[in-house]
Amino acid sequence: MDFSQVKLPPIMDMNADTITENTIAMNSGNPDLRSKYVLERLVHHLHDFARETRLSTAEWSQGIQFLTAVGQICTDVRQEFILLSDVLGLSLLVDAIDHPKPAASTEGTVLGPFHTHEAELVTPGTQISKDENGEPLLVICTVKDTNGRPIDDVMVDIWETDSGGFYDVQHADKDGPDGRCAMRSGEDGVFWFKAIKPVSYPIPHDGPVGKFLMGVHRHPYRPAHMHFMFDKPGFDKLTTAVYDRIDPYITSDAVFGVKDSLVVDFLPLDAATAAQHLTEEEQKNLSAWSLLKYDFVLVSEKEAAGLRDANSLAALEALGKRMKVYNGLPVPDVD
Amino acid sequence: MDFSQVKLPPIMDMNADTITENTIAMNSGNPDLRSKYVLERLVHHLHDFARETRLSTAEWSQGIQFLTAVGQICTDVRQEFILLSDVLGLSLLVDAIDHPKPAASTEGTVLGPFHTHEAELVTPGTQISKDENGEPLLVICTVKDTNGRPIDDVMVDIWETDSGGFYDVQHADKDGPDGRCAMRSGEDGVFWFKAIKPVSYPIPHDGPVGKFLMGVHRHPYRPAHMHFMFDKPGFDKLTTAVYDRIDPYITSDAVFGVKDSLVVDFLPLDAATAAQHLTEEEQKNLSAWSLLKYDFVLVSEKEAAGLRDANSLAALEALGKRMKVYNGLPVPDVD
Incomplete structure (x- = not known):
């Protein structure tokens, strides 16, 4: 890029009233109309935030130091900026904007930083957790369209923590994927598997985001939940989770993921259902098992796009x- | 902190319309009223930005990656977040808010990342630059209050680049401070020194902020300038700079620092002034010298506080x- 050839609108005499229009003028050579618009709104809100709060130099400096610390703690397996976005409610908001759901469909929620692409593709009925300390759980679900028709061959990703509240990727010594799988729905839209009952756990809080939560007197806990992601051509991708109704953190999720329609009951497993889905060995321990049933409803890409527009x-x-x-x-x- | 004792207002059922009030409710336990207010405005503007732009998940992800890269390139001697704040006009705005100036006083401008606390305290007339390739410059200034009375014993910090456009701290092999000094104003409010004529230079642009500038078709250059910082008890601290009127980047400063009142002319040095300030040896080379004269006006802390309020x-x-x-x-x- 030859800097001497850059043509910019002349700006000068910056002050608190003129700086916003000057900044936007300087950015006006951006050839991409969409990013130009996003940047314009960003500058407006950033400047209005400073003007409305009368942001002091000392506060600005604290902000610079905080963002630097957030960036410096990030690694290949830790994304503190996503965590920050999560605890500020931004992640939930962006998902709600990008994947609007009509009333009859399953709502989405935050993806979180623990989804991976290394889950094994398993057949119906597989136990996805190797954790022997977990409480056994049978999960039976369906996936349908907004007209109630079963959808087959949907790729479903499922992931949950172990009984200690950690995802497999959080264990330095992990030995292959655990507590996660991918499976395909059947012709009747059914997919089912064995897992462990999810537990509540804290998001990583030994870094700047954890310090922020402490500073504003918030806890870092998420209520017990199980993640699901649905993908099939023609349907809007659904990233969601279901939450345990009786979890103590159900009304104060640190990352704002809980929605009424995603709150579920983990019920005692009845003998008839057990007989259909558990081995004889597993049935001997019936009282230890819980049952989760949930019917997911996907929106067509066309319907989602219409709603987004x-x-x-x-x-x-x-x-x-x-x-x-x-x-x-x-x-x-x-x- | 005992998380089970944290009392938070119950929140649930997040969507694009309710997420902002829910986030603010979760932050409402913050015991510090000021930071609580700043955070509330931050959440409002962050969410309104996403709502107004209909920010997509892909764009959000680009933003996360950008901020992470900005954080990761920061070191003890490189502050990319300050650079980002500078090129977005935020640094200039915060200074204007925090250090408001009445009409009769000298305006402030961006501090930049190159001020240090290791400048030597020098006596009047000292040459502050060791760069033999620079064009010699005589600088004669006064510092007064808004009633025109000279202010003595003001601690003045001055810093500039070498003739190649680099500050001393940007040279890995630097040998002590160069191109910078601290000095005190005399009883007549005068302070004067020898330096080199400032040159235009690019801000560090080999990182994410540089990529951002290229992306929106902006150059990274600052017009030639010399930094000044004034400190004396009872007066509002003044961080400012003067800019060369004929610099090609005077109307497109990458960090929005230029104000009309801070634009100056570097004049030929006349023989009479030279006779008073230069050595006989220096006077032999009179035609190579330029002269910068500037009268700085400080605001009392009381007046600044009144204006801020x-x-x-x-x-x-x-x-x-x-x-x-x-x-x-x-x-x-x-x-």
């Missing part, structure tokens, strides 16, 4: 700007 | 909230 248009109307929606995302209407 | 009150009025100003900073009025 409608939501975008409503947001644009609120902004009162001359914009249009392209691929569900607002861009300036410049023709 | 008035600005804060105006900002609060615009917010329409029940707040009060404490130490120039808004806090909730909770009596």
